[in-house]
Amino acid sequence: MTKLLLSLHVLAAIIAIGPVTVAASMFPAAARRSTGTDRDRTTLRLLHRICRVYALFGVAVPVFGLATASSLGVLTDAWLLVSIALTLIAAVLLGVVILPGQSKVLADEPFPPARLGMLTGIFNLLWAVVVILMIVRPGSTTGA
Template sequence: MTSLLIAIHVLAAVLLMGPVMITVSAYQGQMMKAKDGDTKALGAATTLHRLTSQYGPLSAIVPVAGIAVFLTNLSAFGSEGRFHISILLAVIAWVILIAVIIPRQKKTLAALEGGDQVVDFAKEKKQLSMFSGIFNLLWIITALLMFV
């Protein structure tokens, strides 16, 4: 059972986290181009947000499967602090994605599409870049901890 859960955990990390890490990083550039009237960039920003908002919630499979692996073999994983830290970092990263990044992308995209909201795009670009960087860094540290 543990081997199956590890396989699900690793496959979910590769198939879900890779695309999400790329889309959260690429969105800001397309958002700024779209702000200046580039319709292709608006389409790209829309696609990047759609991918982030669809793959993002599914990426919860990664920490959930990690916790399941951890709990199925406590004798092997319970005494390893790196696994405790990895689970914590993965959950923090997921919360940042769901609570901060996706809503900010949604807000800026609505403004780009002619919504009523007034958005300071320069500020949003900085904030989204910061949170995207933190999100990606947490996942990189988590991945490294799995192999140390």
């Protein structure tokens, strides 16, 4: 059972977090290049849609992650608690700042692409740290 849950957890991370990371990273540069033509707007709308839709799929990552953790009995391990906190911060950053920021750019409201780029960089870094924690598991008593 644990193997199935862990497989679904990693699969969800690849399929959902991957596209959000790529599309969110492409958005600021596309916004900077945009001259307001229909083609440019279609590109920006598509990138924003990928971020939004795959962010919803992304909910499966912590769901299967928590199920895996409870099946392994590691729910209170320090590395896991830090991962959960970082995952929460990344989710809030995406839902409360990055996605609304992209919407503002799409609506021609002021939101500097450079700021969006910086926030997206922090967002990507958070995933990188979480993945390293998932693999290195410092302080794990389960014998990584």
